[in-house]
Amino acid sequence: MTARRAAADLLVAVMDRGRALDDALSETPSFNALQGRDRAFARALVTAGLRRLGGVNAVLSRFLERPLPDSANHARALLHLGATQLLVLGTPAHAAVGETVETANCMREARGFAKLMNAVLRRVAREGAEVLASLPPGADLPAWLYTRWRASYGEAAPRIAEALLQEAPLDLSVKQDAADWAARMGGTLTPTGSVRFHAGASVEALPGFNEGGWWVQDAAAALPAKLPGDVRGKRVLDLCAAPGGKTLQLAAAGAHVTAIDKSEARLKRLRENLARTKLHAEVICADALEFRAEAFDAILLDAPCTSTGTLRRHPDVAWLRRPSDVRALAELQMRLVETCATLLKPGGRLVYAVCSLEPEEGPAVVAEALRKGWRRDALGPAEIAGAQDFITADGDLRTHPGHWPEIGGLDGFFAARLLRA
Numbered sequence: 001m002t003a004r005r006a007a008a009d010l011l012v013a014v015m016d017r018g019r020a021l022d023d024a025l026s027e028t029p030s031f032n033a034l035q036g037r038d039r040a041f042a043r044a045l046v047t048a049g050l051r052r053l054g055g056v057n058a059v060l061s062r063f064l065e066r067p068l069p070d071s072a073n074h075a076r077a078l079l080h081l082g083a084t085q086l087l088v089l090g091t092p093a094h095a096a097v098g099e100t101v102e103t104a105n106c107m108r109e110a111r112g113f114a115k116l117m118n119a120v121l122r123r124v125a126r127e128g129a130e131v132l133a134s135l136p137p138g139a140d141l142p143a144w145l146y147t148r149w150r151a152s153y154g155e156a157a158p159r160i161a162e163a164l165l166q167e168a169p170l171d172l173s174v175k176q177d178a179a180d181w182a183a184r185m186g187g188t189l190t191p192t193g194s195v196r197f198h199a200g201a202s203v204e205a206l207p208g209f210n211e212g213g214w215w216v217q218d219a220a221a222a223l224p225a226k227l228p229g230d231v232r233g234k235r236v237l238d239l240c241a242a243p244g245g246k247t248l249q250l251a252a253a254g255a256h257v258t259a260i261d262k263s264e265a266r267l268k269r270l271r272e273n274l275a276r277t278k279l280h281a282e283v284i285c286a287d288a289l290e291f292r293a294e295a296f297d298a299i300l301l302d303a304p305c306t307s308t309g310t311l312r313r314h315p316d317v318a319w320l321r322r323p324s325d326v327r328a329l330a331e332l333q334m335r336l337v338e339t340c341a342t343l344l345k346p347g348g349r350l351v352y353a354v355c356s357l358e359p360e361e362g363p364a365v366v367a368e369a370l371r372k373g374w375r376r377d378a379l380g381p382a383e384i385a386g387a388q389d390f391i392t393a394d395g396d397l398r399t400h401p402g403h404w405p406e407i408g409g410l411d412g413f414f415a416a417r418l419l420r421a
Contacts, residue, residue, distance in 0.1 A: 001103045003038040004081060006030040007045040008103075008110075011077040014050065014316045021050065021316040049084040050315040051165065054140040056083050059131045063123045074109035079117050083124045087132050093125035137161045144323050145308065152359050159402030160357070160412075167199035168312035169408040172206075173222050173245060174214040175252045175277065181214060188407065191386030194219035196408065212277035217245035220309070220399040220410040224353035225300060226384050227397070227417050231255035234297040237343060238281070239288045239336070244270030246300055247281050255298075257281035260291050288336055295345040303333045305354035305361050309412020312401055330360045337369050337418075344420045349377060353415040357400060362414030366396065369418055377417040 010031055013024035025031060031042055049056065060083055061067075068076045082100030085091035100121060104114040137158035138146030149157040172195040174181045179189055185207050187195040195214065197206070208214055225246040228236065232254035238247045241259035243266055250257045251274070261267050264285045271283055284291070288301075306325055307317050333354065340350050352369070354361045370376060378395020381388045390399050397415040404410055 001099060001106060002030070003034060003042040004045070004078065004099060004103045005107060006034055006038075006042040007049070007081050008074055008077040008107075010042065010046040011049055011081065012073050014046075015053075015077070015319060016073045018320060020320065021046070021314065045081055045084065045089070047167075047315060048088045049081050050319065051167075052084060052088050052140050053080070053315075053319060054142070055132050055135050056080055056087060058135055058139055059083060059087065059124060059128045060120065062131055063120045063128075068113065072110070072113060074107060075104065075113040075117070078104055078107070078110050079113070079120065082117060082121045083128065086121065086125050087128050093122075097121045097125060140165065141318055145318060145321070149357065152357070153400065153402075156400065156402050159405070160400050163401035163405065163409045164311050164315070166312065166409070168218070168411070169199050170197040170201045170203070171195070171217060171219045171222070171410075172197075172214040173217040173249060175212075175279075181208065184208075190219045190404070190407065190410075192219055192223060192384065193386065194222055199408075210276075212279075215245060215248050215273055215277060217249075218310075218313075218411045219404075220413040221245055221355065222249065223384060223387060223390070223397060223399070223413060224302060224351050224415040225249035225253075227351040227379065227415060228255075228298040228300065228349050231298060235294075237293075237296040237299045239291075239299060239301045239340070239343075240303055241283075242266030242270050244273055246302060247283075248273060248277055248279055250300065251279040251281050252277075258293070258296070259283045260286050260288055262287045289339055291339075291343070293343060296343055296348065297345055298349045298351070299340050299344050300351045300353070301336055301340055302353045302355075303329075303336050303361075305329055305333065305356040306358055307355050308357045309355040309400065309414075312409065312411065326358050326360050329356075330358075330365060333361060333365045334368055337365065337374070338372070341374075341420055346420055348420050350374070350418045350420065351415060352418060353413060355411060355413050357412040357414075362398070362416075363394070363396065366394075366416045366418070373421045374418040375421055377419045379417060 009028050010024050013019040085096035101114050101118045104110040138161045178193045182189040182195045187197050236250050236255040236257050238259045241247050242261040247259040259281045306321050379391050381391050390397050400412040401409045
């Protein structure tokens with residue numbers, strides 16, 4: 001019951017208070033009081049509840065005569081999580097229904113809805129799976145977001161939505177000899193050179209963690225740092241660098257890296273990974289829009305974005321974002337590109353990247369940059385081994401979660417290479 005109570009508190013923090021799940025996990029007392037299996041169960045339950053939120057809510061709406069009142073946020077969260085156990089996690093009906101109802105009876109905020117929960121969840125147990133299976137593609141996502149993806153990706157949109165229903169695998173980038181590391185660790189070598197493990201693999205238990213031979217980084221996130229080309233001995237700026245996977249890549253490739261981010265807390269993790277991997281970079285806490293320095297040979301800008309390409313790992317993002325965020329962040333991204341013009345040597349390369357699936361944050365930003373004097377340095381189809389399917393007709397890079405379904409997919413990323421005129 002304490003784990004279910006904690007999961008309800010977490011879901012309320014995200015859906016009613018607008019907190020990112022990662023922040024809620026560190027800030028919620030009922031969750032932080034848990035240990036071991038209870039802690040893991042609470043986290044798995046709320047993550048599954050967010051991943052399938054749209055579909056589970058659609059099922060519940062079939063069996064509720066009227067929605068719960070707005071003030072009943074904990075009761076609504078607990079009911080949703082009870083249905084998630086039945087429909088997604090496969091919890092036996094007697095346990096999912098009984099424990100949810102008992103938890104409601106022990107919660108002041110939900111006690112008055114316990115009888116209703118019992119009746120609704122029993123119907124979900126009998127009929128809910130059939131209702132969930134009948135829902136159309138994209139039912140688990142906010143309608144505005146899936147509508148955008150259908151317009152942008154056409155027939156690929158259902159594949160993207162389907163891929164988001166699965167937890168992402170664990171990908172590692174290695175300092176050198178990825179094939180050897182994959183063999184030593186029992187992982188799978190992806191076409192682009194990442195080492196992949198099944199979802200839920202324990203990072204600390206893998207060989208080479210303490211000796212710093214690798215770091216965690218999705219296979220798609222590892223691609224932009226390959227676009228500057230040969231960076232040995234060159235001064236490279238990693239702008240908006242935290243949590244630092246690309247900084248580590250550039251340093252391992254022999255660049256003299258300056259890593260900038262305005263979050264000292266996020267830079268702490270970057271410094272820890274630099275120390276663990278015995279790689280070097282100059283790390284500075286500063287606002288990228290205000291940072292000034294001697295011009296660099298190349299810049300990697302992984303710009304702040306809506307992060308809609310990372311929903312496999314962060315399902316809360318789908319429900320925290322709004323359509324207005326796309327335009328606001330695209331404007332910030334263009335300002336950051338303009339700032340890069342003052343930090344880059346003439347003829348130097350800028351790699352612009354976002355972990356967003358929204359065209360306004362990718363191709364539209366590049367189109368605006370081209371109108372303002374930047375030149376596109378198009379990628380060749382064979383330039384990055386294993387990534388030829390991700391190169392667009394314009395010579396940019398675009399991945400989405402529907403790619404590589406046979407080995408577990410990958411995050412959504414857009415990247416373009418630009419030259420300062």
